[in-house]
Amino acid sequence: MRQVRWASWVMGLAMALGVCGVRPVAADMTSDRAAAILTWPSVISAGVNQADILPTGVEIDTVIQLSNTSTDPVWVHCFYENANPHCSNTGEVCYAAEECCNPSTGCGICIPGWNETDFRVQITPRQPLGWLASEGMSGYSTTPDKAFGKFPIDGVNNFGIGGSSNAGSRIPPVAEDPFLGALRCIAVDQDGVPVDRNVLTGQATLVVQDDEEDYLTVGKHNAVGLLAIEGAVNDDNTLVIGGPEAEYNGCPNYLILNHFFDGADDPVTEGFDPVSTILEMVPCSDDYLRQVPGAAVVQYLVYNEFEQRFSTSRPMQCKQFSLLSNIDTTQNERSIFSAGVSGTLTGQSRINPIGNGLMAVAHELHTGGDLSLAEFNVHYQGDRANPDFIVLP
């Protein structure tokens, strides 16, 4: 029963974002090195009052961690990207068309959305910071035990090395509840001009709790980094990612995802405990100036353990949040990503974006008993010949 509840929520969310999707070089993307641009492809937050979208009692939040690995302070300019669709009649957040029907307004359309909220943070040398997506970070708590959600160094009562501080920093909570989106942070100087400093690392921890069913689960992945090319970053507001005029390393030609096929029986547990995977992708390109998200047609080559190959493709814009077995069909059991069709338990999917480059993380759902979540970063191969662009306001 619980499995059905989860499946319906994930499916609804995925279908809504599927609709949202349609629009749009030198070295590598990285999730294991400090970088100048960090992207968290998955930022999710939903309070307990979201009974229309989540099962009653379920609450989801994301703990964001952001650190400076250098011995000098660094400023970052960050953008929350809100990928929530909204009802045309009520303006409320929707993840399925039927959520836009009510007796007073009739039925509206669930329209894909994308807008950004930006903020700046100053991070002192070697400083680790963290906040909840639903709450953000503001104010100061300058003595241990530091209050969570507040900055530690105010530049008035205390200072960091060389007089550095978090003065001028404020992180807003995500723009809506529920929120499904992404976060991108760019290393800049005091004036907000992008700089070639590969000093940022980040993580996201997704925490899911269900007070009704009395269970919790957590998953963690690294933010995806783009390395700045030393000396190449100029002071304009267009960041060139890859290509012949690259300021930052390019996005990859292929994302490589090793996964269980959806519906596969978890091989370590007794009884039927299905495993499924949600793939969450965002484009490398974004135009924050004109509020135009990146887009791509995404080609999937799927190999099973018999070396048999299947393929499908699907356009996406701004964000894709989908069960693997909902990428090519709404009927999961007929998908090439389902165990029953593919014929083996695990597979390799090679994801080739046409249009803008892509970044991705995966959430693996083990749903036999209480939901248990595992997250991981995908692998990358090759560099795109064409550049991606991030345009700052």
Add this chain to the structure above:
Amino acid sequence: MDMQRGRIGLMAAALVGLVVGGAQAQVTTEKSASILVFPKVVSDGTRDTVIQITNTSNSMVHAHCFYVNGALTFPELPAGPINPPLWIEIDFDIWLTKQQPTHWVVSQGRLVNAADAPCSNNPANYSCNDAGIDPGRVPPVVEYFTGELKCIEVDPSGAPLSGNHLKGEATTTTFNVCNPITEECVLEPGTSCTPGGTDCDSSIQDVAKYNALGVIGNENNDGDPVLCLGGEPTEDCPNGAEYDACPQFWIANHFAQGAPEPAIDDDAEVNTTWTIVPCTQNFETQNPERVTIFIETWNEFEQAFSSFATVTCWDELALDEINEVTFDYQTLGTTFAQSRLRPSSQTRSGFMMVGSEAHVYPGNNITQTADVNYHIEGERSGPDLITIPFDQVGPQ
């Protein structure tokens, strides 16, 4: 003409490799590599691990794999001079056809059986663990196994090869069974139980996943049994670095030990464990490598604390086991910390690590875990050597 240019280019590249000794990239968790290291592989009755390995190339790939059991001789007793790690290795070969993914459960291994039924919708068969082209005969691990798995890409004769065609993941499942030592349910801290009984809620499980650490091979690999990770040419490594070097620094962003879990209102807390293996390993002499690690930890106030850890062969260390004070939430005074770990200057080996973050919820009486790959910085100057028994290299 073009062919000649190509040859000259190849020769030049080879010469550069010989002179410079390679070692430019380091360990990776996001690219295909020639050596895969799974630092945390556990099958101990309360946990089991699924290994996934994939060939990312369009050619057949062979790999020689080593399970290294780092369990204590008497696992239920504390470590000490009379209770050292076992450091027992067993090895096996796998081969993967083009782009082939494979997997196995370490407690079960994967036996060769062409009659394994494929997964199917009609008739419904989703319990199809062994369906697919078997990658070889993968042995199960012993009953109590806590250690690592290392797979080295080789050519069909068994000689190490810098193909960079392998990627992998490890999924650890923790079962909510009764811990026979503490007599508490593993995932429900404080809930007493009878060992072997059914007191623990079996619907609770905990799954965590990390990417295997990859070491990228360079073009000057001579295929001998001594694999040189980084460094300049030496007697053992006449070609210099055959593989990229182990990192000089590991950067771990983590919660302070015992820090309140920010997303939960109860008295929930977060505890971190690091699993560490040395980069240098001698499978010929079976001498366990020992590495001393210097750790510098920064809190959110930019205040630094330092500590040391010593790891022989393999270890899974909770932060408060490394040092009760420097990682503690009360000491650090902030929820988050950044730790930078490096081999101490007198240590001859680098090391590799993954983290495991346990979120403990006393209110709900549940523990849930997330594995995490850490960041790296710099590369070690000296070579780390992985020595394979010579009769495992070359024609079988």
